[in-house]
Amino acid sequence: MKIKVGINGYGTIGKRIADALIKQPDMELVGVSKQSxxxxxxxxxxxxxxxxxxxNSVEKFRNAGIEVSGTRLEMIREAQVIIDAxxxxxxxxxxxxxLSENKPAIFQxxxxxxxxxxxxxxxxxYDEAKGKNYIRVVSCNTTGMLRIIxxxxxxxxxxxxxxxxIRRAADPKEVKRGPINSIxxxxxxxxxxxxxxxxxxxxxxxxxxMAYVVPTTLMHVHAMNLQVEGNPSKEDIIKxxxxxxxxxxxxxxxxxxxxxxxxxxxxxxGRPRYDLxxxxxxxxxxxxxxxxxxxxxxxxxxxxxxxxxxxxxxxMFGMKEKEESIGxxxxxxxxxRGRLV
Amino acid sequence: MKIKVGINGYGTIGKRIADALIKQPDMELVGVSKQSxxxxxxxxxxxxxxxxxxxNSVEKFRNAGIEVSGTRLEMIREAQVIIDAxxxxxxxxxxxxxLSENKPAIFQxxxxxxxxxxxxxxxxxYDEAKGKNYIRVVSCNTTGMLRIIxxxxxxxxxxxxxxxxIRRAADPKEVKRGPINSIxxxxxxxxxxxxxxxxxxxxxxxxxxMAYVVPTTLMHVHAMNLQVEGNPSKEDIIKxxxxxxxxxxxxxxxxxxxxxxxxxxxxxxGRPRYDLxxxxxxxxxxxxxxxxxxxxxxxxxxxxxxxxxxxxxxxMFGMKEKEESIGxxxxxxxxxRGRLV
Numbered sequence: 001m002k003i004k005v006g007i008n009g010y011g012t013i014g015k016r017i018a019d020a021l022i023k024q025p026d027m028e029l030v031g032v033s034k035q036s037x038x039x040x041x042x043x044x045x046x047x048x049x050x051x052x053x054x055x056n057s058v059e060k061f062r063n064a065g066i067e068v069s070g071t072r073l074e075m076i077r078e079a080q081v082i083i084d085a086x087x088x089x090x091x092x093x094x095x096x097x098x099l100s101e102n103k104p105a106i107f108q109x110x111x112x113x114x115x116x117x118x119x120x121x122x123x124x125x126y127d128e129a130k131g132k133n134y135i136r137v138v139s140c141n142t143t144g145m146l147r148i149i150x151x152x153x154x155x156x157x158x159x160x161x162x163x164x165x166i167r168r169a170a171d172p173k174e175v176k177r178g179p180i181n182s183i184x185x186x187x188x189x190x191x192x193x194x195x196x197x198x199x200x201x202x203x204x205x206x207x208x209x210m211a212y213v214v215p216t217t218l219m220h221v222h223a224m225n226l227q228v229e230g231n232p233s234k235e236d237i238i239k240x241x242x243x244x245x246x247x248x249x250x251x252x253x254x255x256x257x258x259x260x261x262x263x264x265x266x267x268x269x270g271r272p273r274y275d276l277x278x279x280x281x282x283x284x285x286x287x288x289x290x291x292x293x294x295x296x297x298x299x300x301x302x303x304x305x306x307x308x309x310x311x312x313x314x315x316m317f318g319m320k321e322k323e324e325s326i327g328x329x330x331x332x333x334x335x336x337r338g339r340l341v
Numbered sequence: 342m343k344i345k346v347g348i349n350g351y352g353t354i355g356k357r358i359a360d361a362l363i364k365q366p367d368m369e370l371v372g373v374s375k376q377s378x379x380x381x382x383x384x385x386x387x388x389x390x391x392x393x394x395x396x397n398s399v400e401k402f403r404n405a406g407i408e409v410s411g412t413r414l415e416m417i418r419e420a421q422v423i424i425d426a427x428x429x430x431x432x433x434x435x436x437x438x439x440l441s442e443n444k445p446a447i448f449q450x451x452x453x454x455x456x457x458x459x460x461x462x463x464x465x466x467y468d469e470a471k472g473k474n475y476i477r478v479v480s481c482n483t484t485g486m487l488r489i490i491x492x493x494x495x496x497x498x499x500x501x502x503x504x505x506x507i508r509r510a511a512d513p514k515e516v517k518r519g520p521i522n523s524i525x526x527x528x529x530x531x532x533x534x535x536x537x538x539x540x541x542x543x544x545x546x547x548x549x550x551m552a553y554v555v556p557t558t559l560m561h562v563h564a565m566n567l568q569v570e571g572n573p574s575k576e577d578i579i580k581x582x583x584x585x586x587x588x589x590x591x592x593x594x595x596x597x598x599x600x601x602x603x604x605x606x607x608x609x610x611g612r613p614r615y616d617l618x619x620x621x622x623x624x625x626x627x628x629x630x631x632x633x634x635x636x637x638x639x640x641x642x643x644x645x646x647x648x649x650x651x652x653x654x655x656x657m658f659g660m661k662e663k664e665e666s667i668g669x670x671x672x673x674x675x676x677x678r679g680r681l682v
């Protein structure tokens with residue numbers, strides 16, 4: 001018996017979750033729902049994915065020559081769970097519909113935590129999401145941050161985390177976002193929301209975040225400073241991080257020092273859309289002294305939350321235990337372990 | 342009696358120091374020396390600045406239709422001090438010439454500290470440079486960082502400084518530098534050289550720096566985390582920083598959150614070349630709790646070191662005491678106090 005999943009929203013995140021869902025042995029994609037009658041809708045149909053649209057939009061899609069399989073409400077009724085990948089804030093508005101249809105749902109990190117019963121990051125709190133009807137996968141930056149934190153806390157006692165997030169300004173497909181020649185404090189007033197967001201998953205964490213938007217489309221980069229008990233060696237830190245799922249290292253020998261080079265490797269590997277759902281961790285950035293650790297890693301904003309959405313479905317229905325679900329997701333998606341190069 | 346100054350190197354920094362020198366009541370610009378027979382050389386002549394060139398380059402400049410006033414050696418001999426604003430590493434090679442001519446010199450932060458008797462940042466160690474024959478003004482990022490640190494340590498005891506530097510990739514005039522769509526760890530291995538550079542001025546400072554290059558030309562931005570004794574209020578921190586020379590604040594009300602907006606203000610103010618030799622400090626970024634301070638500021642890489650070069654001349658010849666020199670430089674350059682807006 002496969003769990004039937006519908007995806008509401010077929011943009012950057014939604015289309016990636018759809019592709020990932022199709023690859024899962026225990027899930028079935030009912031279809032996707034979309035508002036814009038554009039190239040992405042056409043691509044869905046080309047891929048054989050059923051397209052459902054808002055009741056009032058059927059005509060608009062027909063006029064654009066896009067044949068739809070039914071209405072969004074029909075998709076919601078057919079699915080056992082909805083993954084809501086609509087733009088920030090729209091998910092919260094959609095919740096009334098899910099509630100009235102008595103349908104569980106998974107939201108994205110653009111929504112406030114209150115939209116769901118639990119905020120979710122698979123490596124950190126899979127078990128907490130078990131049996132919940134409404135789960136919120138935290139945002140791309142928070143997902144990346146939490147993977148590193150939850151990998152490290154397996155072996156080290158973390159006292160404080162201080163992170164500077166250097167964020168990409170826009171996704172590659174976006175033509176109206178900026179800045180194109182500026183560094184933007186996002187926000188000026190500190191901390192950025194990422195600290196509170198991380199605490200929705202790891203309660204009581206002493207974390208402070210500062211975020212800056214810069215003119216690039218490829219990935220975020222985080223500069224992390226942790227205070228831990230004891231004085232772990234660089235080797236132990238690298239080993240701990242690279243023994244985790246969903247984090248892969250860049251070796252010193254590779255000569256990679258930038259997001260452009262990371263993405264070039266993903267392209268050379270033949271990754272679809274050059275996606276890297278793994279956090280990319282710079283081994284050689286690790287500096288450890290007097291209980292203080294410094295390190296850098298990169299986060300592919302378009303794909304990082306995809307595996308978490310898949311795991312959220314399994315946690316919700318109690319289909320698998322944590323390690324089993326993570327392992328299944330990662331092997332279905334062909335995620336790497338250890339090192340990128 | 343004015344001190345006669347020659348400037349060796351007439352690029353981004355050299356041309357700004359030349360303009361600043363001309364405005365000082367106690368200095369006389371002998372001329373500038375340049376290698377490239379380009380638009381900047383022509384602009385110097387248009388401004389009435391004497392152009393001196395390498396003995397072997399006179400012909401090259403004549404062929405380009407640029408009339409020179411003499412050779413570089415003649416300029417060096419006529420001047421009482423040379424400000425070397427040649428590209429990174431070239432200053433060190435020039436030192437042999439200055440030594441053989443028995444001529445004191447001021448170098449830029451692209452040189453190793455060993456090139457000079459003292460590394461210099463006016464607010465921090467003016468007195469240490471008094472009477473020295475060879476002074477090195479630290480680089481743009483270090484100059485910005487040290488201004489904030491030395492302003493703060495007037496009122497607070499600083500225990501630790503942790504800085505993430507988000508660096509501009511190229512200056513506006515540069516057409517061959519990058520990246521244009523990437524975040525570059527610079528370097529991957531930590532700390533970046535800025536920590537050691539700051540310690541050449543403030544000995545024994547507990548400082549750690551991480552640096553990243555991003556695709557923008559306007560300014561650097563620093564995310565700073567300090568640990569201090571006590572628990573200073575946000576108001577006291579802002580007051581302390583804004584009571585300093587060469588640091589000006591951005592108020593909450595201004596709505597400025599980026600380097601693009603800061604530069605727009607400089608353009609609206611009629612600043613030559615939109616230069617901002619002041620550090621631009623975001624008042625509203627200050628967060629203070631449990632002896633930990635977080636704040637953000639921006640550094641205009643093209644002009645930030647200009648006032649320090651002027652002060653270095655006065656310190657070298659014992660022409661003025663610290664506060665007097667800084668005040669004179671700043672008033673001659675029309676630098677602001679308090680707030681930008």
